[in-house]
Amino acid sequence: MQESIVEIAKAASILKLLGDKTRLTMVKMLDTNDCCVCEFVEIFKTSQPAISQHIRKLKDAGVVKETRRGQWIIYSLNKSSECYPLVQNILKHLPNQDFKLQELEKQGLRISCE
Amino acid sequence: MQESIVEIAKAASILKLLGDKTRLTMVKMLDTNDCCVCEFVEIFKTSQPAISQHIRKLKDAGVVKETRRGQWIIYSLNKSSECYPLVQNILKHLPNQDFKLQELEKQGLRISCE
DNA sequence: TCAACATATAATCATTTGCTTATATAATAC
DNA sequence: GTATTATATAAGCAAATGATTATATGTTGA
Numbered sequence: 001m002q003e004s005i006v007e008i009a010k011a012a013s014i015l016k017l018l019g020d021k022t023r024l025t026m027v028k029m030l031d032t033n034d035c036c037v038c039e040f041v042e043i044f045k046t047s048q049p050a051i052s053q054h055i056r057k058l059k060d061a062g063v064v065k066e067t068r069r070g071q072w073i074i075y076s077l078n079k080s081s082e083c084y085p086l087v088q089n090i091l092k093h094l095p096n097q098d099f100k101l102q103e104l105e106k107q108g109l110r111i112s113c114e
Numbered sequence: 115m116q117e118s119i120v121e122i123a124k125a126a127s128i129l130k131l132l133g134d135k136t137r138l139t140m141v142k143m144l145d146t147n148d149c150c151v152c153e154f155v156e157i158f159k160t161s162q163p164a165i166s167q168h169i170r171k172l173k174d175a176g177v178v179k180e181t182r183r184g185q186w187i188i189y190s191l192n193k194s195s196e197c198y199p200l201v202q203n204i205l206k207h208l209p210n211q212d213f214k215l216q217e218l219e220k221q222g223l224r225i226s227c228e
Numbered sequence: 229t230c231a232a233c234a235t236a237t238a239a240t241c242a243t244t245t246g247c248t249t250a251t252a253t254a255a256t257a258c
Numbered sequence: 259g260t261a262t263t264a265t266a267t268a269a270g271c272a273a274a275t276g277a278t279t280a281t282a283t284g285t286t287g288a
Contacts, residue, residue, distance in 0.1 A: 008138060014133075015138065021122060050278080072235085093203070094120065152263095167267090
């Protein structure tokens, strides 16, 4: 998990992706919980297209993958990505973000996607 | 070295900085050798101001530090930075870039800064 | 089939980014 | 001091980025 070498240009593109507060937080959240778009929309208090566009970039880079579950699309970390070890190592340095989902739960807003 | 927690916003700003091929390569190079601006200018085949501006961003974020040596300014990784552990962990995933300095040496262009 | 919901895509726009050229600052060597 | 060298800063500009609004697509359930 620790020692995987990623080409410089590829690594730079991954770091650039993660170099956005919204995307970085999303990925950290996905490290412990799969999430759907509607949850992110609630949590980041931004528009649904904005979230969709962030997710698309992460998906295009292979960082996340999607699974359709009925009308919802559930996103999760793509553990078989070439850059997953790099991403993991970065996430280790970030504070846990589970409280965000817990807050959603308190407001009863998380039930929708189950 | 491994487990240091960095605030999400701070981490995102560091990742954004490293999310540029030129800066990422520079930092990887500095991991094994201190360098001066003129070396980077040769290596990246770009203008001196462009290099200066990249270095300034890295310096402002505390990623690198400078030491003046006569008319040269030698840059090195700032190992006492709060985000040094994060940076180190990222660099581990990158291919060694020493060949770049070796090529410079072959051309005799590295002597200038010694 | 159609209304409602979840998500994606397109078009647009203001902001940020990274480069260039021109110029300033600082140290060295004569 | 003055020329030379190394580096920094400023101004300007084209390209990339991230948001918004409007619209399209796809799924569910009556």
